[in-house]
Amino acid sequence: MSTQDVELDDLYREIILDHYRKPRNKGRLEHAEMSAEGLNPVCGDEIRLELRLGLDGRIAEIAFGGRGCSISQASASMLTEDVKGKTFAEARGRIDQFRAMMTEGSAPPQDDSGDIESLQGVAKFPARVKCAMLSWNVLQQAMSEGAASAPGKDDGNE
Amino acid sequence: MLDVGRIRQDFPILSRQVHGKPLIYLDNAATTQKPNQVIDALTHYYRHFNANIHRGIHQLSEEGTEAYENTRARVARFINAYGTEEIIFTRNTTESINLLAYTLGRQRVERGDEIVLTQMEHHSNLVPWQILAQEKGATLKFIRVDDEGELVREDFDLIGPRTKIVSIVHMSNVLGTINPVTELAQRAHAAGAVMIVDGAQSAPHMPIDVRALDCDFFAFSAHKMLGPTGVGVLWGRRAMLESMPPFMGGGEMISLVGEQTSTWKELPWKFEAGTPNIADVIAFDAALDYLEGMGMGAVREHEIAMAQAAMERLGALDGLVIYGPKDPQRRGAAIAFNYGELHPHDVGTVLDRHGIAVRAGHHCAQPLMRRLGQVATVRASFYIYNTLEEIDALVEGLRETERFFSAEAAGARTK
Ligand SMILES: Cc1ncc(COP(=O)(O)O)c(C=O)c1O
Numbered sequence: 001m002s003t004q005d006v007e008l009d010d011l012y013r014e015i016i017l018d019h020y021r022k023p024r025n026k027g028r029l030e031h032a033e034m035s036a037e038g039l040n041p042v043c044g045d046e047i048r049l050e051l052r053l054g055l056d057g058r059i060a061e062i063a064f065g066g067r068g069c070s071i072s073q074a075s076a077s078m079l080t081e082d083v084k085g086k087t088f089a090e091a092r093g094r095i096d097q098f099r100a101m102m103t104e105g106s107a108p109p110q111d112d113s114g115d116i117e118s119l120q121g122v123a124k125f126p127a128r129v130k131c132a133m134l135s136w137n138v139l140q141q142a143m144s145e146g147a148a149s150a151p152g153k154d155d156g157n158e
Numbered sequence: 159m160l161d162v163g164r165i166r167q168d169f170p171i172l173s174r175q176v177h178g179k180p181l182i183y184l185d186n187a188a189t190t191q192k193p194n195q196v197i198d199a200l201t202h203y204y205r206h207f208n209a210n211i212h213r214g215i216h217q218l219s220e221e222g223t224e225a226y227e228n229t230r231a232r233v234a235r236f237i238n239a240y241g242t243e244e245i246i247f248t249r250n251t252t253e254s255i256n257l258l259a260y261t262l263g264r265q266r267v268e269r270g271d272e273i274v275l276t277q278m279e280h281h282s283n284l285v286p287w288q289i290l291a292q293e294k295g296a297t298l299k300f301i302r303v304d305d306e307g308e309l310v311r312e313d314f315d316l317i318g319p320r321t322k323i324v325s326i327v328h329m330s331n332v333l334g335t336i337n338p339v340t341e342l343a344q345r346a347h348a349a350g351a352v353m354i355v356d357g358a359q360s361a362p363h364m365p366i367d368v369r370a371l372d373c374d375f376f377a378f379s380a381h382k383m384l385g386p387t388g389v390g391v392l393w394g395r396r397a398m399l400e401s402m403p404p405f406m407g408g409g410e411m412i413s414l415v416g417e418q419t420s421t422w423k424e425l426p427w428k429f430e431a432g433t434p435n436i437a438d439v440i441a442f443d444a445a446l447d448y449l450e451g452m453g454m455g456a457v458r459e460h461e462i463a464m465a466q467a468a469m470e471r472l473g474a475l476d477g478l479v480i481y482g483p484k485d486p487q488r489r490g491a492a493i494a495f496n497y498g499e500l501h502p503h504d505v506g507t508v509l510d511r512h513g514i515a516v517r518a519g520h521h522c523a524q525p526l527m528r529r530l531g532q533v534a535t536v537r538a539s540f541y542i543y544n545t546l547e548e549i550d551a552l553v554e555g556l557r558e559t560e561r562f563f564s565a566e567a568a569g570a571r572t573k
Contacts, residue, residue, distance in 0.1 A: 005177075008511050008562075012504075017563070044520040044533045045503075067533050069503035070563070131503060 010121035011128070012070065015114065020070040025080035029063045034146030037066070038138035040130050045072050047135045049080075049142050058087050064135060071119075071128050076135035078115045088143050095136050102129050160452060160460045166543045168193035168448075179513030182548045187331050187359060187492040187539035188517055189381045192445070196384055199444035203437045211436055212410060212427070226436055229443040230426070236446050237376060238367040239393050243425040246392040246399070247439055251358040252282035254377035254392035255325070257429065258354060259286035261402040262375075263323065266352070269295035272320040274351075276301040276309055276337070277529050278330045281522040283356040287325065296322075303529055307333035307482035307489075314345055321351040328360035328371075332521045332537065333482030334465065334489035336360070343372040352398070358382060361391075362541075363461055363490050365454040374398055385445035386438035392429070399425050406431040457542055461491035464540040468493050468549050472538075475556060481530055492539035494521070497556055500563060502534040508559040514552055 032050035039046050045068035054060035062084055064076040079098075083091040100106040101120060108117040122132045166172050169191045174181050183191060203225070209218035211226050227242075234242045248254045263286075267273065273287050277300050291298050299321075301313040307330070317324055324346040329336050343353040354375040360366060361376075362383035368376050375398070380389035394402075404411055404422055408431035413421045422428040449457065466486040472478055477498035483489040497505060506518030517537040520527045527533065538552055 005511050008508065011507065012562070042519055044524060044527060046533070069501035071503070125507065128503070128507060 007121070007124060011125055013118040013121060015118040016070060016074040019074035019077040019115070023064075023073055023077040025063050025077065025084075026065065027063050028065060029061055032063075034142045036138050036142035036145060038134055038141065040068070040072065040134050042127075042130060045069065045131070045134065047072060047076050047138050049076075049135065049138045051142055051146065058085055059083055059091065060085075068134070069128075069131055071122060071131040072134050075119060075132045078119070079135045079139060082112075082116060083139065088147060091139065091143065095140050098136050099133065102132055160456055160542055162460075162543060162545055165452075168195065169543055170194060170197070172543060176513040176515070177511050179511075182512075182514040182551055184538040184540065184544065184548065184552065185515045185517050186541040186544075187382070187521075187537065189387070190362065190384050190541050191543070192384055192386065193448055195444045195448055196386065196441050199441040200386060200437055203440050208437070210433055222436060222440075225440045225443070226434070229439050229446070232443055232446050233391055233393075236366070236450070237361070237393055238369050240369070241396060244393055244396050244399065246394070246426045246429040247434055248377075248390035248392055249388055249435070250381070250390035251356060251377045251379045252286075252390070254390045255283055255354070255356065256286045257392055257405045258325075258375060258377075258394075259290045261405050262352065262398070263287070263290040264294075265402060267291075267294045267296050267322045270320065271296045271322045272299050272316075272318070273297070274299045274301065274316050274321050274324045274326075274346075276326055277303040278307075278309075278333060278335065278523065278526045279325075279327055280331055280356065280358065281524070282358075283325055283327060284525070287323075300525075301326075303333070303335075303526065306484075307335050309335075309337055314342065317342070317345045317349050317351065319349060321346070321349050323352050323354060325354035325356065327356040327358075329357075329363065329490045329492075330482065330523075330526075331359050331492055331539075332494045332523050332526055332535070334492045334494075335483055336364075336488060336490065339371045339373060343374075347372075359490060359492065362449075364458045368393055380438070380442040380445060383445060384448055385442040388435045389438045389442050396425065399429070404428055404431070408432045410434070452542065460542060461540060462486045464544055464546075464549070465489060465491040465493065467546055468538065468540065468552075471549055471553050472556070475553065475560075478556070481532075481535060491541075492537060494535040494537040496532060496535050498560065500559060502536045504563065505536050505556070505559050508562055509552070509555045512551070512555045512558065514555050516552075 029050040033052050035050040037048045046066040048065040050063050052061040062080045064080055097109050101108055102123050105123050119132055122128050171191050207218050207221040209222045211223040230245045231242045233245045299316045302310040304310050328339055339355055346353040353373040355373045357376045357378040361378035374395050376393040378391050381387040411423055411428050411431040413423050478495055480495045502518035509516055519534050
């Protein structure tokens with residue numbers, strides 16, 4: 001069997017494997033203000049996100065936990081780096097862009113460092129799109145629940 | 159011994175390629191491939207005698223009715239039922255079990271009663287009972303699974319005076335475990351309970367004799383035993399089926415219909431409302447013919463050999479853990495495992511690129527996954543057309559997966 005499989009290398013880009021092996025912001029937050037958990041019903045993978053906002057209403061801290069495959073773990077790791085320091089409205093924009101990248105094959109955000117872009121290859125593996133989307137859906141859920149319970153924190157700029 | 163080389167020629171799909179590699183199909187516990195005989199029977203029906211059955215007085219309808227009822231008679235022989243009228247066609251195992259929950263279950267189960275299942279049930283033999291128990295205020299009890307993947311025998315005592323139904327998987331779709339159905343049926347009967355067997359994995363892979371099993375109901379799916387999708391079987395003891403109310407009402411299942419009430423047809427048609435899946439039932443006959451031609455004893459022998467070889471060769475990989483009984487005589491050829499830290503999804507994707515189809519996930523058995531302390535597993539499941547060479551290819555594919563994800567390989571790829 002040959003190791004040379006271009007599409008497979010494209011799915012598992014080195015950046016993805018790096019995030020998988022050395023996840024960023026993995027663990028629990030001491031003083032989390034919002035959190036949500038999500039499940040991928042296909043495989044039972046779970047992702048938990050915890051958030052704390054700064055006085056400026058931006059996401060000051062974010063951490064993820066749970067078990068999953070390389071794609072879902074790497075995607076969650078990248079998400080935490082991507083949305084840290086952003087307002088809810090900005091984060092929602094990132095979620096929309098990410099979803100479009102996965103389901104419509106659109107381009108990654110312009111200011112992306114290259115991490116998010118590395119997940120582009122996943123769009124060619126329909127069975128794995130759910131893995132990549134999981135943490136982004138959880139973020140959306142955490143923010144809408146958080147916004148509902150602490151309306152003052154949301155900048156309302158939708 | 160099966161002549162696997164000859165058998166493979168009957169399965170056109172086995173000569174196709176996946177991602178440029180020959181298909182190695184190891185997802186047989188999910189559904190099996192179909193031989194030409196079954197595919198031909200299906201198109202033959204549509205080409206030559208398509209008509210609605212049990213109603214027309216014309217030639218086509220009579221031929222169709224005869225073929226449909228022929229399959230029923232063959233199914234009855236295949237599982238050694240007491241009579242042909244005890245065979246009811248449904249859509250699948252899931253519908254067979256739901257039929258029981260909605261008819262027998264509603265009739266027999268009351269507040270405070272108990273239904274005994276096991277920790278290794280497929281969701282289709284769990285969720286229907288949850289719905290019933292919630293509706294009736296009854297309780298579900300679970301026979302535990304031990305570390306070897308066998309049922310904990312002392313939990314058989316859960317079957318007691320409050321037990322109304324015992325419903326148990328014959329062969330686990332994850333662990334492969336073959337459960338002691340006869341013994342459990344005797345326990346159930348001693349307690350005055352009804353014994354139901356989920357035979358979705360056993361009927362395709364070993365000889366079935368419902369009289370020897372001593373159960374009251376037995377459910378299975380055609381698509382897991384070379385047959386088409388959309389056909390399930392429910393076998394039940396005649397007296398019990400007769401005392402049960404119908405499941406669905408409509409055409410075909412009635413005898414006399416008034417404005418306010420109706421009377422039901424006799425068995426088995428009382429439980430087959432509406433136009434049934436005629437074409438697929440007729441094609442299922444060809445699948446059973448194929449299996450009987452080999453002999454279910456020979457099928458079982460082949461799978462014991464496959465399970466043994468697979469466990470030996472997979473088990474030789476460092477860090478690979480196989481779930482379920484180690485003795486191939488005590489299990490079927492569905493083999494669930496995890497390989498080191500590799501996630502089943504990642505394994506499944508890489509194997510797929512090698513043309514190897516396995517299942518990765520919770521296998522519709524989430525409570526069992528929790529018992530095993532796993533979120534998911536990889537499952538390779540074998541059937542009559544699988545070879546020892548395919549096991550070797552699986553092992554090689556797993557080695558490849560391990561190399562692919564190992565840290566040493568980092569940097570070998572430049573992206
Ligand atoms: C043990 C067991 N029970 C029930 C089922 C459900 O079968 P079906 O999906 O054909 O209803 C399956 C297969 O998925 C199974 O393996």
